[in-house]
Amino acid sequence: xxxxxxxxxxxxxxxxxxxxxxxxxxxxxxxxxxxxxxxxxxxxxxxxxxxxxxxxxxxxxxxxxxxxxxxxxxxxxxxxxxxxxxxxxxxxxxxxxxxxxxxxxxxxxxxxxxxxxxxxxxxxxxxxxxxxxxxxxxxxxxxxxxxxxxxxxxxxxxxxxxxxxxxxxxxxxxxxxxxxxxxxxxxxxxxxxxxxxxxxxxxxxxxxxxxxxxxxxxxxxxxxxxxxxxxxxxxxxxxxxxxxxxxxxxxxxxxxxxxxxxxxxxxxxxxxxxxxxxxxxxx
Amino acid sequence: xxxxxxxxxxxxxxxxxxxxxxxxxxxxxxxxxxxxxxxxxxxxxxxxxxxxxxxxxxxxxxxxxxxxxxxxxxxxxxxxxxxxxxxxxxxxxxxxxxxxxxxxxxxxxxxxxxxxxxxxxxxxxxxxxxxxxxxxxxxxxxxxxxxxxxxxxxxxxxxxxxxxxxxxxxxxxxxxxxxxxxxxxxxxxxxxxxxxxxxxxxxxxxxxxxxxxxxxxxxxxxxxxxxxxxxxxxxxxxxxxxxxxxxxxxxxxxxxxxxxxxxxxxxxxxxxxxxxxxxxxxx
Numbered sequence: 001x002x003x004x005x006x007x008x009x010x011x012x013x014x015x016x017x018x019x020x021x022x023x024x025x026x027x028x029x030x031x032x033x034x035x036x037x038x039x040x041x042x043x044x045x046x047x048x049x050x051x052x053x054x055x056x057x058x059x060x061x062x063x064x065x066x067x068x069x070x071x072x073x074x075x076x077x078x079x080x081x082x083x084x085x086x087x088x089x090x091x092x093x094x095x096x097x098x099x100x101x102x103x104x105x106x107x108x109x110x111x112x113x114x115x116x117x118x119x120x121x122x123x124x125x126x127x128x129x130x131x132x133x134x135x136x137x138x139x140x141x142x143x144x145x146x147x148x149x150x151x152x153x154x155x156x157x158x159x160x161x162x163x164x165x166x167x168x169x170x171x172x173x174x175x176x177x178x179x180x181x182x183x184x185x186x187x188x189x190x191x192x193x194x195x196x197x198x199x200x201x202x203x204x205x206x207x208x209x210x211x212x213x214x215x216x217x218x219x220x221x222x223x224x225x226x227x228x229x230x231x232x233x234x235x236x237x238x239x240x241x242x243x244x245x246x247x248x249x250x251x252x253x254x255x256x257x258x259x260x261x262x263x264x265x266x267x268x269x270x271x272x273x274x275x276x277x278x279x280x281x282x283x
Numbered sequence: 284x285x286x287x288x289x290x291x292x293x294x295x296x297x298x299x300x301x302x303x304x305x306x307x308x309x310x311x312x313x314x315x316x317x318x319x320x321x322x323x324x325x326x327x328x329x330x331x332x333x334x335x336x337x338x339x340x341x342x343x344x345x346x347x348x349x350x351x352x353x354x355x356x357x358x359x360x361x362x363x364x365x366x367x368x369x370x371x372x373x374x375x376x377x378x379x380x381x382x383x384x385x386x387x388x389x390x391x392x393x394x395x396x397x398x399x400x401x402x403x404x405x406x407x408x409x410x411x412x413x414x415x416x417x418x419x420x421x422x423x424x425x426x427x428x429x430x431x432x433x434x435x436x437x438x439x440x441x442x443x444x445x446x447x448x449x450x451x452x453x454x455x456x457x458x459x460x461x462x463x464x465x466x467x468x469x470x471x472x473x474x475x476x477x478x479x480x481x482x483x484x485x486x487x488x489x490x491x492x493x494x495x496x497x498x499x500x501x502x503x504x505x506x507x508x509x510x511x512x513x514x515x516x517x518x519x520x521x522x523x524x525x526x527x528x529x530x531x532x533x534x535x536x537x538x539x540x541x542x543x544x545x546x547x548x549x550x551x552x553x554x555x556x557x558x559x560x561x562x563x564x565x566x
Contacts, residue, residue, distance in 0.1 A: 007448060
């Protein structure tokens with residue numbers, strides 16, 4: 001497994017792989033890799049011939065009061081995990097390499113970036129879309145792999161790829177969870193043991209939602225009210241949002257009468273966690 | 284020379300050319316081709332092995348009160364001109380092909396899009412950057428060719444390519460002019476014979492500017508005042524702007540003490556015309 005730190009060198013090595021007729025898979029990450037990331041790399045290794053993992057904590061997707069500086073970094077452990085999971089090369093650019101001058105060009109996926117997390121993290125998805133566009137242009141993969149855990153991100157990136165005719169396919173991989181149901185996240189490292197127990201209520205509330213829909217309950221207000229109750233079993237929980245939205249437009253629905261995304265963001269102590277499930281009315 | 288109308292088919296034919304080791308040149312146009320476009324195609328044919336000309340009047344770069352509907356279209360004559368100039372394929376997508384659903388994703392090159400024409404055509408450069416990003420992603424050229432006549436556009440596209448790490452080079456070709464000095468433009472078709480004579484004062488004013496700088500005059504106010512006088516020899520001229528700006532940042536300068544862009548937009552009757560020159564202080 002190679003490690004590259006410059007755009008020039010990663011392009012060169014990908015070009016060589018492509019010249020051999022290999023298909024290229026890209027797994028963009030911010031490092032602090034957990035089992036969720038590993039599953040993306042393994043899927044990429046399964047689906048493509050040459051797997052590029054990028055590790056870049058992208059400053060332009062963090063708000064001024066967010067955790068860019070304290071975001072967990074564990075590069076040596078990450079590299080070992082990449083190797084084991086089947087990465088061919090890891091691209092670890094510096095901020096200077098990715099943003100050598102003031103960035104003036106922004107990719108903005110309107111509407112889809114407004115609601116849910118977008119409401120609480122202004123500019124976040126603009127930063128995500130922009131850095132993904134950059135990484136796609138640098139690596140030029142045939143497939144890029146993202147986790148369903150970041151549902152809004154995934155929907156935004158898929159729309160960007162469609163709208164801008166980017167020549168790659170986006171592959172979505174299922175959320176990986178702890179035994180408790182807590183979705184794997186690099187930010188779980190911030191949680192104390194007690195907070196980790198409380199954080200499990202997020203997924204419990206999502207399961208409750210699925211259960212209610214299974215029983216034929218379609219009224220969104222009723223469902224969300226029950227979900228709130230469950231989350232408030234966690235003493236330190238502060239709900240940012242619980243929303244049920246159309247999976248394609250991300251617009252809130254009143255009744256579960258189509259394919260929907262049930263998404264939530266909750267602060268447990270100082271840590272902001274997100275989770276989601278999709279539910280088909282037919283289920 | 285082939286003609287393609289779908290994204291799928293243009294990608295296929297470009298892929299075949301690339302598989303033969305050919306370099307790809309792209310000349311994006313809105314049709315109504317004139318000698319300026321021809322020079323771009325010829326330059327592309329000279330520099331690359333496989334030349335794609337696109338003809339697409341892009342609705343997203345026109346304002347609601349602008350001339351999208353009456354913009355000149357002359358596809359048969361254009362195709363003959365492409366063939367003669369050395370195009371290998373002409374891509375003529377429909378609006379539906381380029382925008383099959385509501386476009387949510389916009390590429391915006393901030394700051395550079397604000398001034399000059401951006402002030403009078405809000406959203407114009409966002410539309411230009413977005414459609415160029417789409418065409419670059421569809422054709423995946425090694426080089427794309429643009430005319431210096433659209434100076435602000437060229438600077439914006441170059442910045443977009445740099446900021447987003449797009450894997451191509453932008454080649455700028457000199458403005459082609461009538462004998463009178465009038466810059467070739469598809470919109471010159473709108474001019475009456477009398478207006479065409481008057482329109483020649485635009486370039487005369489730019490030449491005056493160069494002359495004054497040649498004589499050591501550096502004060503921008505003084506120079507612009509002289510340029511205005513010349514343009515007002517044209518009875519029907521309404522000046523939108525005459526500006527002298529830093530060539531890299533497009534910010535106005537007070538003294539010509541660096542490489543500058545001298546740019547203007549003037550309405551002759553109902554027709555909006557633009558022109559520009561660059562001047563180095565050293566000259």
